[in-house]
Amino acid sequence: MSAKAILERPSPNWDARVRGGPIDILLLHYTGMRSAGAALERLSDPAARVSSHYLIDEDGTCYRLVAEERRAWHAGESFWAEARDVNSRSIGIELVNPGHEFGYRDFPEAQIAALEVLAKDILARHPIPRTRVLGHSDVAPLRKQDPGERFPWAHLARRGIGIWPKAGFRVSPQAEMLTSGTSGPAVVQLQLALAGYGYGVEGSGLYDRLTEAVVAAFQRHFRPSLVDGKADAESQSLLYHLLALKERAERLDSR
Ligand SMILES: [Zn+2]
DSSP states (O other), X not given: OOOOOOEEOOOSOEEEOOSSSOOOEEEEEEOOSSOHHHHHHHHTOXXXXXXXXXXXXXXXXXXXXXXXXEEESOSOSOOBTTBSOHXXXXXXXXXXXXXXXXXXXXXXXXXXXXXXXXXXXXHHHSOOXXXXXXXXXXXXXXXXXXXXTTSOHHHHHHTTSSOOOOTTXXXXXXXXXXXXXXXXXXXXXXXXXXXXXXXXXXXXXBOOHHHHHHHHHHHHHHOTTOOOSOBOHHHHHHHHHHHHHHHHHHHHHTO
């Protein structure tokens, strides 16, 4: 499909990007508000101090709120790999959806088609690896659930946006279930693998509240059929599979 015109809807909620790295994260959100109008109003209200670069309505209408070279305020306190100031490193897109609070529903085809066009254009202009197309919950797992388990990550990955497990991926039968309250070397290994992928967790060896939230964020993105924060065999196998894909992609990039 061809790109529809982007409507200009400037928000005053931005500042200058802090230098320290390229724009190398694409961060996806849902608005979590009752209507597109309410979301547009809030994202450009100076008192709210929030914004995003783009907003896409359910019918595919796309608005530009903040120019890409500026630092929009969408990530909040967030973390991914070496990036602590995620707003300085990312471009943020809000998708209109009432979210878990007001009646979470599927993202309509027209909205996702518009997102595909916009995301491809952004990815062509910035050095954003496939593994750094992320959801808000990936970078702020204790605070956020968006864009949520209904977001079509698999569909977008087939279009070259983001990453998804390969069809031949196998679940390792020997992985023991790790859950809240467990501890030991297997938990350290899980935490280091999550951190290696980019999630903000350290290898403490204790399956604490943060670990549970990070596992839930991982599931919300890569295993949306069951989001329970428990590292079962499938979740662990998925993690190691994706880690291998990421490392292979990075080796190819560095050649
Ligand atoms: Zn968000």
